[in-house]
Amino acid sequence: MSMISMRNVSKWYGPQFQVLKDCSVEVEKGEVIVVCGPSGSGKSTLIKTVNALETIQNGEIVVDGVTVNASKTNLPKLRARVGMVFQHFELFPHLSIIQNLCLGQEKVLGRGHDEAVAKAEALLKRVGLSAHAQKFPGQLSGGQQQRVAIARALVMDPVCMLFDEPTSALDPEMITEVLDVMVELAREGMTMMVVTHEMGFARKVAHRVVFMDQGEIVEDALKEDFFGTPRSERARNFLSKILSH
């Protein structure tokens, strides 16, 4: 059974504008999927439907056996098991780094404070930011904030991770430190769905690449096939633009 299963997902903004057109993707346990495509192609919307930050009007999404778009689904419980990393980090600026990492553990998982702190410290160490536990998000660089955001998702022991353009708001010199953490995570066998333009990352760790354009999944191919011989004209076009420099 797939970890994430999206079948014929459609979404409209208003009656006219269809952002997602009949999208189907399967992500197996331990698989890393990179979703790419031109801006406005619906890739961010697609990934946000997985933990129901965006609702859908048609189709079905199942995450680890739980139907996301069923009305009886306990969404907070589901979301706690799906880690998410945002483009703009979205750390809570009024809380220290350690408090950022403890909030979900204590309020959602009901862990005790000491247990939560221990777990938070372990993950901060893993992303190389132990020294910053008591600081506030505003005192860290973008790259550091994004690593904290990854740690904040990981403290919840998620079954899979969603990344929504995790490096596109970062200065070039900070992209590597974030990608390094993600590569390590991928190699440890985490199930990941990553919206990104970092084709280097895709080549290195992705199993499959999903290419979207105008709300449609144009191509869903093994990494080797996608970079070797993309079948569609649109994907070839996109690749030539993004890889030309």
Next chain:
Amino acid sequence: MFSDFDFGVILRSLPYLFKEGMTFTLTLTAVATVGGVILGTLIAMIRLSSLPVLPKIAAGYVNVMRALPLVLVIFLFYFLMPYIGQWALRADQPIQVGALSSTIITFTLFEAAYFSEIMRAGIQSIPRGQVAAGYAIGLTYRQVMSYVVLPQAFRNMLPVIFTQTIVLFQDTSLVYVLSITDFLGAASKIAQRDGRLAEMYLFAAAVYFLISFTASMLVKRLQRRLAVAR
């Protein structure tokens, strides 16, 4: 021009002015601020919610309160509250509401309208990504509000809340219409008893100015500190 003035009257009445008058003024300011912020936050959350009907009622309440002069509201509540109480508690007679409880309730309800507008702006100033991040780690709506949105909204709005409190501190003097002894009321009573109107009102003005001005200076400093912290 001050040759006929007797400033001794001020000295003699200090204990009365402050122990009776200022204590009441500060208590009313504090209670109405705390109550107004809590109630105002609730109203703001209702207005921003997608509940049926309730947001419209909340908006109506705020608009009515903001469109009426405070003195009028003080009067209206004082005269109407016994009947509202009677209706609410299904009692046989109008409920006795003293001038004191009446003013406290009035000021809280009145200020809630203003604080709700402040908190509404504060809540709306929090980026939607923050809310999404709260949901993403599994928080419920209530938890996102209490741990993510409201603390930030409150912190961002703190200088405005304090500024509104300073205005409220001055407005509490309107309780004179119900013959309650606040600071100005106390000064006014002494002034009329001893025929020392100019002295007492000048002194009262000096005290209001000193407190309000110092408070606004402190708010400005707070504002600068918050700007740095953000």
